[in-house]
Structure formats: C-alpha cells, structure tokens
Amino acid sequence: xxxxxxxxxxxxxxxxxxxxxxxxxxxxxxxxxxxxxxxxxxxxxxxxxxxxxxxxxxxxxxxxxxxxxxxxxxxxxxxxxxxxxxxxxxxxxxxxxxxxxxxxxxxxxxxxxxxxxxxxxxxxxxxxxxxxxxxxxxxxxxxxxxxxxxxxxxxxxxxxxxxxxxxxxxxxxxxxxxxxxxxxxxxxxxxxxxxxxxxxxxxxxxxxxxxxxxxxxxxxxxxxxxxxxxxxxxxxxxxxxxxxxxxxxxxxxxxxxxxxxxxxxxxxxxxxxxxxxxxxxxxxxxxxxxxxxxxxxxxxxxxxxxxxxxxxxxxxxxxxxxxxxxxxxxxxxxxxxxxxxxxxxxxxxxxxxxxxxxxxxxxxxxxxxxxxxxxxxxxxxxxxxxxxxxxxxxxxxxxxxxxxxxxxxxxxxxxxxxxxxxxxxxxxxxxxxxxxxxxxxxxxxxxxxxxxxxxxxxxxxxxxxxxxxxxxxxxxxxxxxxxxxxxxxxxxxxxxxxxxxxxxxxxxxxxxxxxxxxxxxxxxxxxxxxxxxxxxxxxxxxxxxxxxxxxxxxxxxxxxxxxxxxxxxxxxxxxxxxxxxxxxxxxxxxxxxxx
Amino acid sequence: xxxxxxxxxxxxxxxxxxxxxxxxxxxxxxxxxxxxxxxxxxxxxxxxxxxxxxxxxxxxxxxxxxxxxxxxxxxxxxxxxxxxxxxxxxxxxxxxxxxxxxxxxxxxxxxxxxxxxxxxxxxxxxxxxxxxxxxxxxxxxxxxxxxxxxxxxxxxxxxxxxxxxxxxxxxxxxxxxxxxxxxxxxxxxxxxxxxxxxxxxxxxxxxxxxxxxxxxxxxxxxxxxxxxxxxxxxxxxxxxxxxxxxxxxxxxxxxxxxxxxxxxxxxxxxxxxxxxxxxxxxxxxxxxxxxxxxxxxxxxxxxxxxxxxxxxxxxxxxxxxxxxxxxxxxxxxxxxxxxxxxxxxxxxxxxxxxxxxxxxxxxxxxxxxxxx
Numbered sequence: 033x034x035x036x037x038x039x040x041x042x043x044x045x046x047x048x049x050x051x052x053x054x055x056x057x058x059x060x061x062x063x064x065x066x067x068x069x070x071x072x073x074x075x076x077x078x079x080x081x082x083x084x085x086x087x088x089x090x091x092x093x094x095x096x097x098x099x100x101x102x103x104x105x106x107x108x109x110x111x112x113x114x115x116x117x118x119x120x121x122x123x124x125x126x127x128x129x130x131x132x133x134x135x136x137x138x139x140x141x142x143x144x145x146x147x148x149x150x151x152x153x154x155x156x157x158x159x160x161x162x163x164x165x166x167x168x169x170x171x172x173x174x175x176x177x178x179x180x181x182x183x184x185x186x187x188x189x190x191x192x193x194x195x196x197x198x199x200x201x202x203x204x205x206x207x208x209x210x211x212x213x214x215x216x217x218x219x220x221x222x223x224x225x226x227x228x229x230x231x232x233x234x235x236x237x238x239x240x241x242x243x244x245x246x247x248x249x250x251x252x253x254x255x256x257x258x259x260x261x262x263x264x265x266x267x268x269x270x271x272x273x274x275x276x277x278x279x280x281x282x283x284x285x286x287x288x289x290x291x292x293x294x295x296x297x298x299x300x301x302x303x304x305x306x307x308x309x310x311x312x313x314x315x316x317x318x319x320x321x322x323x324x325x326x327x328x329x330x331x332x333x334x335x336x337x338x339x340x341x342x343x344x345x346x347x348x349x350x351x352x353x354x355x356x357x358x359x360x361x362x363x364x365x366x367x368x369x370x371x372x373x374x375x376x377x378x379x380x381x382x383x384x385x386x387x388x389x390x391x392x393x394x395x396x397x398x399x400x401x402x403x404x405x406x407x408x409x410x411x412x413x414x415x416x417x418x419x420x421x422x423x424x425x426x427x428x429x430x431x432x433x434x435x436x437x438x439x440x441x442x443x444x445x446x447x448x449x450x451x452x453x454x455x456x457x458x459x460x461x462x463x464x465x466x467x468x469x470x471x472x473x474x475x476x477x478x479x480x481x482x483x484x485x486x487x488x489x490x491x492x493x494x495x496x497x498x499x500x501x502x503x504x505x506x507x508x509x510x511x512x513x514x515x516x517x518x519x520x521x522x523x524x525x526x527x528x529x530x531x532x533x534x535x536x537x538x539x540x541x542x543x544x545x546x547x548x549x550x551x552x553x554x555x556x557x558x559x560x561x562x563x564x565x566x567x568x569x570x571x572x573x574x575x576x577x578x579x580x581x582x583x584x585x586x587x588x589x590x591x592x593x594x595x596x597x598x599x600x601x602x603x604x605x606x607x608x609x610x611x612x613x614x615x616x617x618x619x620x621x622x623x624x625x626x627x
Numbered sequence: 628x629x630x631x632x633x634x635x636x637x638x639x640x641x642x643x644x645x646x647x648x649x650x651x652x653x654x655x656x657x658x659x660x661x662x663x664x665x666x667x668x669x670x671x672x673x674x675x676x677x678x679x680x681x682x683x684x685x686x687x688x689x690x691x692x693x694x695x696x697x698x699x700x701x702x703x704x705x706x707x708x709x710x711x712x713x714x715x716x717x718x719x720x721x722x723x724x725x726x727x728x729x730x731x732x733x734x735x736x737x738x739x740x741x742x743x744x745x746x747x748x749x750x751x752x753x754x755x756x757x758x759x760x761x762x763x764x765x766x767x768x769x770x771x772x773x774x775x776x777x778x779x780x781x782x783x784x785x786x787x788x789x790x791x792x793x794x795x796x797x798x799x800x801x802x803x804x805x806x807x808x809x810x811x812x813x814x815x816x817x818x819x820x821x822x823x824x825x826x827x828x829x830x831x832x833x834x835x836x837x838x839x840x841x842x843x844x845x846x847x848x849x850x851x852x853x854x855x856x857x858x859x860x861x862x863x864x865x866x867x868x869x870x871x872x873x874x875x876x877x878x879x880x881x882x883x884x885x886x887x888x889x890x891x892x893x894x895x896x897x898x899x900x901x902x903x904x905x906x907x908x909x910x911x912x913x914x915x916x917x918x919x920x921x922x923x924x925x926x927x928x929x930x931x932x933x934x935x936x937x938x939x940x941x942x943x944x945x946x947x948x949x950x951x952x953x954x955x956x957x958x959x960x961x962x963x964x965x966x967x968x969x970x971x972x973x974x975x976x977x978x979x980x981x982x983x984x985x986x987x988x989x990x991x992x993x994x995x996x997x998x999x
Contacts, residue, residue, distance in 0.1 A: 551981050552962055575841040576984040577858050579812045581937060583636055583874045584888040587895065587920060590930055596987040608958055 126209030322370025705734025941971025
C-alpha cells in the first residue's frame with residue numbers, strides 16, 4: 033500500500049466516553065466485521081477489561097475505507113498506562129479526541145490530548161453521545177475547540193451508540209490526518225508499540241513500520257536489546273490475526289517472533305533486519321519504571337509456587353509488571369511487586385485472584401524512595417523494611433496532578449491537596465463552570481487514601497490525572513509496628529513525619545482489636561526508631577481451661593485440644609505472639625478500605 | 628482369673644426432669660425400667676468381672692440422678708457392687724431424705740457428691756434446677772446425720788445473670804456447710820443444647836465481665852483452707868476424690884451402663900447411649916453395643932500429659948516427655964506458666980488458669996496416622 037493511502041490513528045478518550053463503542057461502529061461501518069461477527073467491544077479481549085470498561089492492552093485493527101487503509105491503534109485510557117499510550121501515539125499520525133457530550137473534558141482527556149499534541153499528531157475533535165438527554169454538544173464542542181485550537185464548527189458531533197456521524201469520522205480521518213512519512217526504500221525500521229504472549233508461538237510484537245519493508249521468515253533484530261529472531265509470521269488484525277507476506281513502510285501489524293522470554297523484546301524498541309539493517313534506532317526508547325510497590329503474599333503459604341507461576345505468566349503480557357521474591361517474618365514467602373500505578377496494582381491483584389484462583393494478602397502500597405546514606409551512597413528502596421535506620425536524606429517521587437472540578441469544589445480540592453503536602457501550580461477556567469487545577473504532590477500521598485477522599489469530597493465530580501515529574505527531598509520517617517517488642521516487618525511504613533502519629537495510632541488500635549488475647553500481656557507499639565509514638569496493650573487472658581474432665585470426657589477433651597493446637601498452627605508467629613492471618617488481613621485492609 | 632482394673636464407674640441415667648445445660652446421657656422418669664436397668668448393669672458387671680482386680684479401690688455411681696432411682700433398686704445395686712475403699716454416689720438435693728441417706732450408708736457408700744450448683748433461687752431457675760437453697764442445706768444435714776464424713780458439693784459459676792456478688796454469696800453459703808470437697812465448674816454452653824439456644828447470646832455478652840470468676844472461686848476457696856488439687860476441684864484435709872484422681876493419673880477404669888466409657892490396657896470403649904438396645908443385649912446375655920477406640924501409644928502419652936497437668940502435683944517428666952514440644956516448654960517456662968519441679972512437670976499457679984492453652988502449646992505434633 034502506498035504511503036499516501038495509509039492513515040494511522042488512535043482514539044483518545046476518558047473511561048466511559050465511548051471509545052470502545054466507537055471502535056465497534058468503525059468495524060461495522062467499514063464492513064470489517066459482519067453484524068453477526070460483531071460482539072460488544074471486540075477490541076477488549078480480556079474478561080476484566082470488559083467488566084471494568086477499560087482497555088488494558090493496546091491493539092491495532094486494520095480497516096478499509098474508500099480506497100484507504102486505516103489502522104486504529106487502541107490505547108488504554110487510564111493514567112497508569114500513560115507510557116503505553118505514548119508508545120501507541122508514536123505509532124500514529126493522528127488521534128480522535130473523543131469527549132462525552134454530557135460530561136465534557138476530563139483530566140485524563142487533557143493528559144492524553146497533551147500527549148498527542150506533544151507527539152505532533154493531527155487531532156480530530158469529536159463530541160460523542162449527542163443523543164443523551166443531558167448532552168450539551170455546543171458547550172463541549174467549544175471546550176474541545178479551545179483545547180486543540182480548532183474552529184468549533186469543525187468539531188464532529190456523533191453518537192457511537194446509534195452510529196450517527198461515524199462515517200463522517202472516517203472521512204475526516206482520511207482528510208485531516210496526515211499520511212505516514214517514511215522511506216519505503218530505506219533499511220527496514222519498525223517501532224514496537226506493544227507485545228503479547230502466545231503460549232504456542234511466543235512473543236507477538238505489535239509494530240508500526242516506519243521505513244522499508246519486512247518479509248516473513250526474515251531474520252530480525254531488536255536494536256536496543258540486541259535480540260535476534262526469525263519473523264515466523266507477519267500480519268495485521270482485522271480484528272483477528274490475518275497473516276501477510278510483508279509489512280511495509282507506514283503500515284501497522286504484528287510479528288510472531290517465537291521468542292519465549294518476554295523480557296528479550298521490549299516495547300519501545302526498534303526492529304530492523306538482521307542483515308543490512310538500519311544503523312539508528314527510532315527515537316524515544318525509554319524503560320518503563322514502576323512507581324508503586326506492594327508485597328504480595330499467598331494467604332496459604334502452600335500457594336507460594338502457584339503465585340510465582342502466576343506472576344511469571346502475567347509478566348508475559350505485561351512487561352511493566354515488576355516482581356522479586358521477598359520474605360516476611362510475619363507473612364512468609366511472597367513477592368515485592370512494582371506497578372505503574374494503583375489501578376495497575378488493582379488489575380494485577382484481581383487477575384491473580386480471578387484467573388489464577390489465588391487468595392492474596394497485599395501489604396500497604398508504597399512508592400519508590402531514593403535514600404542517600406551518610407556514606408554518600410544512593411539506594412532505591414521499594415519496601416519500608418529495606419529502609420536503612422539511619423540516612424542522610426530521602427527523596428520521594430512527586431507528581432504533577434491535574435484535576436478538573438466544577439467551580440464550587442475548588443476550595444475543597446485545594447484543602448485536600450494542602451493536607452496532602454501539595455504545592456499549587458496553576459489554575460485555569462475551562463469554561464464558566466469548570467476549573468482545572470494543577471498541583472505538585474508527593475506520589476505517596478496519592479497512594480494512601482487519596483482517590484476516595486477526592487471522590488467523596490467532590491461528590492464524584494472531580495476528574496483526576498497525574499504525571500510523575502521527579503524526585504524531591506521529603507521529611508520522611510519509617511514507622512515500625514512492634515508486638516511484644518518484636519517488629520512486624522510487613523506492617524512497617526514510610527510516612528511523612530507529620531502523618532506518622534496518626535497512621536501509627538490507627539494501626540496499633542486496629543491490631544489491638546484484631547489480635548486475640550494471649551497468655552501474657554502484649555504491648556502493641558508504633559515506633560520511629562527507638563521512640564514509641566503510640567501504644568496499646570492486649571491484656572492477657574485470665575482463664576482458658578476445659579471445665580470438667582472425667583473418665584467419660586477424655587477423648588472429647590483430647591480432640592478439643594488437638595483442634596486448639598491446629599488453630600494455633602495456622603497462626604503466624606511474631607516472636608512469642610500468635611497472630612491469626614485474619615488480623616493481618618484486617619490491618620492491611622485498613623489501608624485498602626480507605627483507598 | 629482376675630484383672631487389674633481397680634476403678635469402677637456405674638451409670639444411673641434416670642432423672643426426674645432434664646436440666647437445660649446438661650449434656651449427659653440421661654432419661655427422664657422411666658420408673659418402670661429402673662429394675663430392668665439394674666439387672667442389665669449387674670449382667671454387664673458379671674460379663675466384665677474378669678477385668679476387675681481383687682481389691683477394687685473406688686466405685687463411683689454417677690448419673691443422671693442416681694438417687695432418683697427407685698430406692699429398692701438402688702439398694703439392690705449397691706449391695707451387689709464390689710466393696711471398695713471409696714464408694715461415691717451422686718445425689719440431687721431434693722432426693723436426699725433421711726431414709727435415702729440411711730440406705731446409701733447401709734449400701735456401703737462412703738462419699739456423696741451433692742449437686743448444689745447455686746444457692747440463688749433466680750439462678751437455680753435459669754439452670755432448671757428443682758432444688759431450692761434450703762433443700763441443699765437440708766440434704767447436707769441429712770447426710771451428716773447419717774454419719775457421712777466425706778461430702779462434696781458441686782457449684783456452677785458463670786450462670787446467665789450471675790453477678791460477682793451472687794458468686795461470692797454462693798461460695799459463702801457452700802463454705803458455711805464445711806464440705807470436705809468442692810467441685811466448681813464454669814457453665815459450659817454446649818452447642819446444640821436448649822440452654823445454649825436460650826442463653827448463648829447472653830453468655831457471650833457476659834463473657835468479659837465473668838472472666839474473673841474463676842480467679843474469684845480459686846482465691847476464695849484457697850483462703851478458706853481448701854487445696855486446689857485439680858483444675859475444678861478443691862478439698863480439705865486430704866479428701867481428694869480418689870476415683871477421679873484415678874482418671875487424672877491415667878489409670879484404667881471400667882464403666883458400666885448406657886453411655887459409660889471404659890479404658891483398659893490401651894483400649895477405650897463407650898457403651899451406646901440408647902436404653903432399649905442396652906437392655907435387649909444384656910437380657911440376651913450379650914455385650915451391649917459399643918464404640919471402640921484403640922489408643923495409640925502416642926495418644927496415651929498425650930492424654931497422660933493433658934490429664935496430669937490438671938493436678939497440682941507434678942507429672943513425672945519421663946512419662947510424658949514423648950508428648951512434649953521442648954521449644955514450647957522453654958517458652959512456657961520463661962513465661963512462668965509451666966515449671967519443672969524435681970523430675971516432674973507442673974503448671975504454675977498462673978499457668979493453671981490457662982491450662983487449656985498451655986497444654987495445647989506444650990503438646991508436640993503427633994503424626995497424623997496416630998490419630999483415630
């Protein structure tokens with residue numbers, strides 16, 4: 033296909049603004065799928081994606097429209113996957129910016145729109161759901177036009193649900209989005225913008241060919257990783273895998289690599305021919321770094337091997353998932369996992385529980401810290417337990433948070449952000465009613481109980497997005513929880529000094545309620561170093577006897593004791609204190625509940 | 628041919644009415660069956676006679692309410708039981724008349740265990756007890772008049788609605804009678820009983836405030852000069868229950884009657900609790916239906932430990948070592964809940980209040996195939 037007949041585009045939209053429905057309609061209108069083949073939201077393949085209405089993995093679908101090849105590159109709509117979005121946008125020349133006619137621009141729309149603008153994409157603004165009773169297409173079109181610098185008249189107004197205006201979109205894509213640029217005769221180069229894993233055929237790379245031509249059975253090389261492999265199959269999605277002999281400059285498709293190790297082919301890398309290949313990779317390869325960490329432990333320690341296998345399998349389709357073995361004296365063997373954000377963490381956790389049928393204990397999430405020791409060394413700390421007791425200073429990740437709220441919630445939002453150590457950056461009226469606030473905040477403050485607070489304080493009207501902007505020094509302390517003088521590693525926290533007492537107090541009180549009374553008094557303490565900041569005591573039991581025991585009772589009483597013994601065995605031993613698993617669950621959920 | 632068993636238990640299941648908290652094998656009324664039942668008991672005794680040693684040390688007639696049994700039949704039974712150094716009969720206060728006391732005495736009974744339970748009418752009602760406080764005192768005096776010099780009183784504490792002052796008063800009333808022996812049980816709301824259905828929730832609510840009752844009982848009785856010789860049992864002047872002591876020391880015993888349990892040379896068996904089948908079998912001269920439980924060597928050591936630690940005297944360490952988790956022992960010693968004295972193992976004073984948990988801790992894991 034000639035370059036000028038190709039259009040590559042994404043749809044940028046907030047969750048629920050109708051991106052998947054629009055994708056469905058495009059498949060229908062272009063007759064890529066017959067209505068019989070049509071399934072609701074075909075692009076979201078995973079069960080979880082359909083349920084949550086979000087798209088986790090990017091996919092690309094090729095459709096034909098009036099002599100043109102259109103490649104729709106689907107993108108995740110959530111902030112945690114900004115990295116994947118930016119990869120996907122790099123594979124495109126244009127984007128549909130899709131906004132709900134009733135809700136208007138949301139923070140995520142903004143973030144992704146800025147991403148698209150930064151990538152110099154041609155933007156086609158679209159107002160969706162114009163048939164909703166509460167829709168205000170004119171106002172939303174004005175907001176959108178303002179955002180992208182377009183004439184409001186050029187903002188398309190459609191209903192993806194009814195199909196109204198979908199054909200106009202396809203025409204607009206051909207007219208307004210640039211054809212790909214590239215040199216069909218140069219050495220082949222393709223950007224890997226995503227990958228998935230097929231258990232029979234190994235890693236499947238999703239690529240956008242920039243220059244030259246790739247052929248089936250050709251030897252290829254990933255330029256950054258240095259990995260070589262044979263292109264076992266080339267093809268595109270329509271939306272099922274359709275093999276083809278070649279992929280040419282400007283086209284989007286997939287490469288079956290046969291590679292069994294997903295880490296050997298990274299998203300963002302450049303593919304080229306192994307022989308006479310390109311010398312310069314495509315720009316923009318950047319390793320994705322997890323920002324949120326938590327310990328994952330099987331509730332039943334016998335399930336450790338299953339958890340390990342499950343993480344391995346998840347990692348195959350999710351290169352951004354990070355994990356390493358971790359041992360907790362209280363929780364046993366588990367993994368310290370790194371995620372792109374809280375949603376990513378929730379998705380991984382749910383998939384582990386749902387697809388792999390595992391019962392998990394998840395420790396309170398924390399961010400990555402940079403610790404500078406007195407000796408001048410710099411260590412990255414992913415777990416409070418690894419925080420050295422003494423250090424010169426600590427840096428924590430900061431984010432630029434963009435929040436859009438109706439104007440009456442501006443004060444509330446500022447109050448929340450100030451409580452969370454936020455720094456005001458700027459504020460902007462998007463319309464008469466809606467205000468965008470930009471704040472810099474420590475990521476750790478978002479990880480703990482921020483979303484729920486934001487939601488409840490703004491009655492759900494706030495839309496929120498963030499970008500990690502760097503590290504800054506923080507007045508941080510490590511709070512340890514001690515049972516009868518023994519630290520419980522799984523419950524340690526890193527918090528700002530001002531929040532230490534409150535968090536410590538809450539944990540200590542909850543533990544006192546959850547841990548059954550023992551045969552001796554058990555002090556429960558929260559401490560910073562050797563300084564105790566909160567203390568409760570679990571009073572010793574005063575009696576625990578089997579009342580009667582005569583000749584007729586012996587067997588029954590013995591069985592009672594055996595049961596008691598088995599119950600004790602299920603407890604986790606912290607020093608001399610027996611702690612039921614449920615107590616840990618309850619305490620860890622203390623964080624979960626608030627989130 | 629004579630055996631080695633020196634302790635005999637005889638079960639008389641009949642009662643005038645059923646108390647809500649009771650989960651023993653009991654039968655209400657059935658006066659027409661008393662004679663047949665005693666016949667069956669004596670046939671079972673005849674069948675198992677070979678297990679008994681020549682000199683039987685203790686006999687314990689429990690129930691039920693043994694003293695509710697038709698007096699003529701009770702007398703006939705007592706006369707036919709082997710003579711022993713200690714013969715105990717359980718009695719309910721309302722059944723004890725001067726005539727009954729004399730009948731027991733004449734039947735060779737040396738010790739009576741009287742089910743007082745409480746001296747507070749309101750609480751006796753909660754327990755469905757028919758006897759009134761004055762019945763308890765009257766029964767006690769009738770027994771003394773019949774020259775019984777070894778009387779035990781049963782008390783129950785932790786009754787729904789029982790305030791600490793109520794318990795204090797019960798203990799005072801009991802002590803005023805100067806019994807040789809006291810058994811004090813915390814009320815157990817056993818699952819499935821009518822009592823638990825009616826009072827279970829209330830007991831749960833009270834659990835915290837009643838936590839100190841056990842201490843109150845122990846402190847009061849010790850202060851009154853009693854020896855806390857077993858978890859729930861107290862005596863003065865050396866009047867321990869020799870029969871029950873045999874259980875706690877892991878000796879063999881033979882049990883007769885419905886629901887009765889025997890343990891002889893590593894085999895435990897329990898007679899089926901149904902009266903008709905028991906009568907039918909023995910009237911045919913056959914063993915009653917029984918459930919057998921062979922006790923593995925490891926289980927016997929466990930039981931030796933579990934029972935022995937109920938006493939204030941140490942268990943010889945060599946006898947229980949195999950069942951002891953030595954790490955747990957060290958931990959419990961450092962917590963001052965268990966101590967080693969001489970060559971033995973015993974709970975400390977504080978440890979005895981936590982005997983259940985301490986024993987569970989102390990027991991080593993037993994391989995699964997040793998369980999039955």
